Amino acid sequence: MAVMRLGYLHARVTNLAEAKRHYVNTLGMQVVLEQDNRLYLKCWDEWDHHSLMLEEGGVGLIKLGYKVAKAEDLAYFEQKIEAFGVRTTRMSAGENLAVGEGIRFTMPSGHLMELYHEMEFTNTAVGLVNPPLFPRHLVGVGVPRLDHCLLKTDDIPLAERFCIEALDFKPAERLVSELGDTGELMGTWLFCQHKTHDIAFVAGEQGRIHHWAYKLENWDAIRHAGAILSMDDTSVGFGPDIHGLSRGDTIYFFDPAGNRNEVFAGGYETYQDFPTVTWTADEIPRAVSYIGREIAENHFTVDT
Amino acid sequence: MAVMRLGYLHARVTNLAEAKRHYVNTLGMQVVLEQDNRLYLKCWDEWDHHSLMLEEGGVGLIKLGYKVAKAEDLAYFEQKIEAFGVRTTRMSAGENLAVGEGIRFTMPSGHLMELYHEMEFTNTAVGLVNPPLFPRHLVGVGVPRLDHCLLKTDDIPLAERFCIEALDFKPAERLVSELGDTGELMGTWLFCQHKTHDIAFVAGEQGRIHHWAYKLENWDAIRHAGAILSMDDTSVGFGPDIHGLSRGDTIYFFDPAGNRNEVFAGGYETYQDFPTVTWTADEIPRAVSYIGREIAENHFTVDT
Amino acid sequence: MAVMRLGYLHARVTNLAEAKRHYVNTLGMQVVLEQDNRLYLKCWDEWDHHSLMLEEGGVGLIKLGYKVAKAEDLAYFEQKIEAFGVRTTRMSAGENLAVGEGIRFTMPSGHLMELYHEMEFTNTAVGLVNPPLFPRHLVGVGVPRLDHCLLKTDDIPLAERFCIEALDFKPAERLVSELGDTGELMGTWLFCQHKTHDIAFVAGEQGRIHHWAYKLENWDAIRHAGAILSMDDTSVGFGPDIHGLSRGDTIYFFDPAGNRNEVFAGGYETYQDFPTVTWTADEIPRAVSYIGREIAENHFTVDT
């Protein structure tokens, strides 16, 4: 019984052609399907049908799809989510293109989430028999895989408690105003299986998203990504740098609609017995930007 | 209900002082305890009491300890292992230093394995509050974490079936003599949670071990490790190179007693829905040594 | 007839003990000699006696020593410098500790420079017979070599012309307000042999220095350096990032006295026929900080 990963993310973009240029030409995602003002995309190392759906009109998050390990996990989580006091509805196979049945609910943080177990298998770009290390002809950054998202909420403790109690997530790292009982929770980074984090929350308006992230191979891939982003005139938020919180190498940047993306590498592996790490507010500079310790203002103010 | 990881490994070495020089000065493991011809060691990013126990006298594997996620998992796996037809015995807390109660059994491959849920928590070298990215004063290679092991057996299909049916592992990659029904299974690499592999089997004498591996950060860390190994006159098996099978960066080398170690980096993340990759015998050169495609003879002939 | 490299740099620091902590413990330079409020230091891959002399009292540059290829080059450059209209004086062997005779002059930019041909040879830390790749026990960042400096002047065209006509340097890159005849020279980066640059000038007060730089091996070494700098609470100016101008990987930071240092890696090789690259003012963001394209204000305002 477990949530496995962020499987798909639906977002709005102001202009689909511009978005396509960004996600396909610059980031190197592959177009799975384009129809009715919707663009379905996947990364080269993902085996499911798609991981990103972009819809023209506006900006920001539409919904998140997290994939569970077993068919029976749907009923298991449905019960736990309802027990937490959150209404769920059943979704039918096909309501989302290529996705099986599942459950749908709005998290206490105001974000629409779907849990599902099946998505059409369309294989990675390298295949399953004697695969090459990576596709011989990668495009742009060549992102291998969708990784995690950081969401905003006006009640971080509630959002965290929901993920722990209803979804069996566990906090890998927590940011508090100070140590001890009077410390206020300012952010939480949670994992469901083994990632450094699969979902995270910081303070802000309900339902907003700070960024979604792609996992790259290492610090050199971050450098290469940064060079491509600059060549393609992509707006960079900040980076490259290392997060003290997660040990992840990072660059933040914006798609043409203003949605923030991240390329992320490194970070440690988590397990069910991972001992939660605590960061205190006075160490936010190192937590966010370990080397530079200067964080661009936009990082705290811009979301979609 | 899940096995989480290879938590500890007990091995024999011919000379404890020489072993200490290798594992501490060269690899950078920390001495936890030395007593009665036994040396307990851990890596800097491990939070449990130890991950390696070396005992003077001989060479080769004594036993493997895999940590399970929940206390009740012990009974769950005990039942499954017995149902598979393998005898288990209960082990008491304290039978292994700092380890809680568990179950013990000999796998069909002839290797002694223990499952346990508790080990004394002694924290990582960077701690849990505002931790630095890595310890300020690393020694030698500075290995962060024990990763996996490769075992030998005269019945690979049985060893694989045991790991799948009794331990809920899943094969990430399989090596076959040829595709199709007549193909013989020549090797199997299985994961329990998310690693590229947690345990693996190739053909050989029952109960023998090919190597155990430490996880490094990336390809540059592999280069640094190789330089240190050479400066310290460590015998290298082969590498650096990349495994096509796992996409892992690698160097194999031997401790002074002749046990083979590996430093491993990269590799992909697995999930319960990971689609098993198949390698065929004609592609063994790329599977093992993607770039050089020449594998030192010792790699196939030496084990302990 | 050629200047070879920036061989030594003398600077002032407010507190020698604090400076020692920075240059020795954090950067990993070796103490050659400490006497009379002066500290002589060298990097591990330098074979001459020292490359940095720090004197207690104040902050900022005292003088620069550039080493010439042959003894007769001193007379050659003496003549050229005088012909340019700059007064030179002869300095005797021993006026500078371990340095042979040479010539001394104040560049039109207001910086004191010495040319010399001999310095006591004290060997690198790895030696000349079957040397290891790097010293087995490096400290902190472990800087291998002093690389270049960036100076300030109120007359960049004159400073450049002096380096070209009197010292036989050649501009690798130039920053202009705009292309064409009306473009004003805003910065110049010159090399004497093969480096990306050996000396450079930007606009500012005569005689001031923006930074001096150490050459690291690559982008991963920059990451490691940044982590160490942060752990040791070193004040970082900005970075890590890549300079478009020079293709060099970079982090800027300050010693405890406020002198700015840089760790620099990558960059291209120059030759006498290197075709000068031009950057225009509208591309300053990419020229300085190719990925982030946001440059901390201090980078333009702080010098010593």
Added chain:
Amino acid sequence: MAVMRLGYLHARVTNLAEAKRHYVNTLGMQVVLEQDNRLYLKCWDEWDHHSLMLEEGGVGLIKLGYKVAKAEDLAYFEQKIEAFGVRTTRMSAGENLAVGEGIRFTMPSGHLMELYHEMEFTNTAVGLVNPPLFPRHLVGVGVPRLDHCLLKTDDIPLAERFCIEALDFKPAERLVSELGDTGELMGTWLFCQHKTHDIAFVAGEQGRIHHWAYKLENWDAIRHAGAILSMDDTSVGFGPDIHGLSRGDTIYFFDPAGNRNEVFAGGYETYQDFPTVTWTADEIPRAVSYIGREIAENHFTVDT
């Protein structure tokens, strides 16, 4: 007065179409001109007209072109070469496509060499105004620049003495059978300006070439190159590894005709006062293959 670099190399290949696939598709060189069974190629960061000329028919080296710094250097070296006892002839502008006048001679090692000062300038692939870090669409390995060559001769001391006395090269590293007067010179690696080496000699048949090398950015670029070489079924000699002799990261491989190439990264910078490093025969394993210390037999036996 100085030789600057290996500017062009002419070689024979058995099949021009296959060679084109290797040098263009796999290595990423650009076709400058193809005519009369000759293929002219250049690397993306080279500004001269071409650096490699391949001629169909056979295998092995035709000749080497080294570029000198100034027009008057041709007469200077002509005099020195003649004084050494080697006959030179004048070559006219245009004898070699796009190359100016020069001098031609056979080195005592039996290799045909040309010195020239002018070659048609055709600019790098990134240009001279606000250049990107690298071309936005690199092909395959994407080699930036030709670097050096290793030649064979039956009289290494003579070959070395010629390079030193007639060409003003300097040995960076020397391999001797043993230290002291009875030590025999087994190899010599010489530089003319600043490279780790520009030309080198080991024992073998007069006039043969061991390999020519391309300079890559760093160890990660070597990994990427190795992956591409393997995907394209290029025959690899050995590597990846690090040379102790030069500190260079390396992979050796063969073009379809059997000419050996190298991708090389790292290495130190030399200067006129570089103190020559000596390697002894017992340390050949580390000198050639610092980590693996096993060198494929072909490395010593195959040349063209």
